[in-house]
Amino acid sequence: MSGIELGATGKLKRRSVVRALLQDRDGLLAIGGLGAPAWDITAAGDVPENLPLWGGMGGAAMMGLGLALAQPTRKVAVITGDGEMLMGIGSLATIAVQKPRNLSIIVLDNEHYGETGMQETHTRHGVDLVTMARGAGIADARLVRTAEEVIALRAAVHAGTGPIFAQVKIDEASEPLVLPPREASILQARMREAIMGKAAHLQ
């Protein structure tokens, strides 16, 4: 898969990682954590199978769990940031106990709070999310630093061998804003319709 680029720091460029993960997605449902990951999934294509979050910090992974349990035949990817994941880090334990085969938690780790002035997060100071996920009981917990590892991650997301946790070290450079609709009732209704058809609105 071409187009996975490295930034000035030699780390992966976030938009190219997300574009590669969501390419030819075959119905993959994606939840984007608030801030840059929500803009990243939107930049890859503002489609109904995306649920970009404008808030609910710390909740993205658990939203993925509820969705994955409700739709066991669909693949679900939560794509979020290191700050958002740290706020809901206990949810890795909850997810590990539930063992959803169709759920992947992918953390785009730039080691900073990007939306609030690039303050450093704990991952900047050695906190190892992969080890925390593995300790929680997620056996497939992986560190992703190269294009090849992104391609392998994409294959694993679609294989349904989860739960998967991936910490993707990315370049910290900000990308241009690509905003999804801000009216969140539209965001949930369009995803529900994509999954269940018009009947979703009569549930």
Place this chain on the structure above:
Amino acid sequence: MSDAAADWPDQIYALLKEHDIRQVALVPDAGHSRLIKRCLADNDIKVATLTTEEEGIAMLFGAWLGGEKGVLLMQSSGVGNCINMLSVAIAHRTPCPMIVTMRGDYGEFNPFQVPMGNATQTVLEAMGTLVKRSDTPEDVAPTVNATLRMAFNTYRPTATLIGQRVIGAKTFGK
């Protein structure tokens, strides 16, 4: 209905079945222990024990995205952990029913339970939640039924608070 004083947890379980609840998220409370046992024994209900209650607000949102109904069981102290996450259900206009067993409410022994117990209804209502209380065993099932109906029919957070007069105050032998 048989003896509501003893059977109200079973009546809640029957309501969960009637409303086709498929996901039950919870942080345990002694007052919910019988209901939790019923849910765990039911293969059609996925029970998730949480590390903190706001996980449940997020999980119920995900469940609804996927077309499944869920409910969050917790004690009143856990309501305090949920406050900002309720914005998810409010902004998306999605159902979020909560069944809360009260502490710090009526004859409480533990000082730490009182501040949140005393504030539970006020705080939930400040976050746009429709709150109904039941203070007698006979009132629990109709109140929970209303909470479930209002959540799934009108797409918002709703809560039943089950008073400590129903559950009995934990006295630590005092």
